[in-house]
Amino acid sequence: MSLKKFYSFLLVISIVFMMAACSNNEDASGNNDGSGGGSGEKVELDFWVFGSTGYGDLIEEYKDVAPNVTIKLNEGEMNDVHSNLFTSISAGNGAPDIAMIEVSEVAKFLEASERFYNLNDYGAEGVGGNFLDWKWQQAQSVDGSFQLGLPTDIGPTTMFYRTDVMEEAGLPIDPDALAGEINTWDAFYEAAKTIKEKTGKPIADSPTLVFNAIRDQQPQQYFNEDDELIIEDTVKEAYDFTTKMLQEGLIGQNSLWTPEWGSAMNDGTYAILPGAPGWMIGVVKGNAPDASGKWSLTTIPEGGGNWGGSFLTVPKESKHPQEAYDFIAWLTAPEQQLKSFHGMGLFPSAPSVYEDADFIATTDEYFSGSETARILAEAAESVVPVYMGVNYGTVNTELETAIMNVAIEGADPQSEWDAAVQRIEQQLSRQ
Structure with missing residues (x-):
């Protein structure tokens, strides 16, 4: 080979390696063109969730966004999902591409952040403004450099009540009027005495709900x-x-999630579900199919709190972090959060949804025509960040x-x- 040909050969090889390096650097940087397709290769993503998310329908819709990506949805009980996830990441084997983590477990998994991809590397910093500040901070390191997950739903707390029991006790049944009557916890206590005297029923049937609400x-x-x-x-x-x-x-004495607690919703044996989050709308409807029009809701005394809500994370075992991120970014975008609200009652963590005309106009005939979306949105915007701890x-x-x-x-x-x-x-x- 002549010296000229040899140098030409070296030049071609150098260009090939430079192009490959640029391509690899581009992937590692997490650049996202918004197509949801990542590299374009055919990939399958294993997705662990708990509860009733309704994500199956959205996964079908995502096929049109990223036809190269298949999402395999695995649903389980919340405690089982967290336990299996922690075991898997600890062993370095068996974790999914995407895992849902409930807010009370986030601190524990943040301590194991080296087992997860930092979503900031894949575009999360660019979408943080889509979410309520307090929700975004819950899955973030103290210095903001590491983002464990993207927010899904939240659980702003309100007060669900039985209109028939309130009426029997001589208390208002209009949401605004009742909120004015029971606007402090001292007023809640006085209302409890009135309800007991007039109806013989307790104001609430689960003591942990009262404790949780405060x-x-x-x-x-x-x-x-x-x-x-x-x-x-x-x-x-x-x-x-x-x-x-x-x-x-x-x-009363009922423990949460027991059959007795569920049947009491239908029977009207108490007056109020205090501290009830938006996702409990579905719980009440499921347990009390005969009580449509007998329930309503209003604001809780002394301001709202938050109970529940989750994040979507990408464990380090995933071989397709960009595709996984692209999917969860799409799934948690305001447009999809609005669909999840209308479809499954998952209350959005994206405040831009609260300005949507259809959202604000949402009422629920089961809950006596109450403006459920407006009441829950007002509660959501009043929540402050809380450090929960491992x-x-x-x-x-x-x-x-x-x-x-x-x-x-x-x-x-x-x-x-x-x-x-x-x-x-x-x-x-x-x-």
Whole structure:
């Protein structure tokens, strides 16, 4: 080979390697042209979710957006999904391409952020403005450099109530009028005494719902950002209020998610579901098919909180992070969130949806024609960010146990609180 040909050969090889390097750098940078197709190769993405999301219909729609991408939807129970995900990422084997994580579990998975792709590398920084600030921050590192997940729904809390029980008690049944009547927790207590006297029924049938409603309004709950336990200063008052009402017979004894709790919605054996999030609309309808027009909703005393909501994440095991990101960015975009709201009642975390005329006009005949979207949107925009902490679930379980021991066994509230604190501290000391 002549020297001239040799140099020409080297030049061609260099150009090939430079083009390949540019291509690889482009993929790694997370550039997204909005097509949802990533590299264009045929890929299959395994997608783990929990609850009733209705995402199957949207996955079908996504085939027109990215025909090269197949989404395999796997639905399970929330605790099982979280447990299986944590086991998989810890072992480095078996995790999906996309995983749903509930807000109370986010802090735990943020601690294992090295097992997930940083969505900022794939375009997340460009879509952060689509979501409520407090929701976006929940899945973000303290310095904002790492984004674990994209927000799906939220759970702004309101007050669902039985119009027939309210009417029997002589209380207003119009949403605005009732909100004016029961605008503080002291007023809630007074209304409870009235309802008990006039109807013989408790104001609420689940003590943990009353506790949760007040807890979720607090700017701090179980831990501060240094992961110090602060429940004496933040939620003890909510516990005392709830157990006082229990001892006076103003709240029932049903545990959440039991058959008894579900059937009571249909039977009208109590007046109010306090602290009910938007996603509970579907829960009530499912448990109380005969109660259409007997339920309504309004704002909760002393402002809204948030209960629930999730994020979509991309574990490091995925071989197709760009395609996975493209899909979840599309799925959580305002347009798709609006469809999820109308289809499954998932309340949007994208505030631009709240300005949509069809959204604002949403009423629900089951809930006596209430302006469900408007009421929930107002609650959502009043929520402040709350640091939940890695051990949120541990604390919550023990406090719920204490409350239910007071409700069912008639245990002494302070003794139960002290015992719960001791159990919590013992468990935290093992971490």
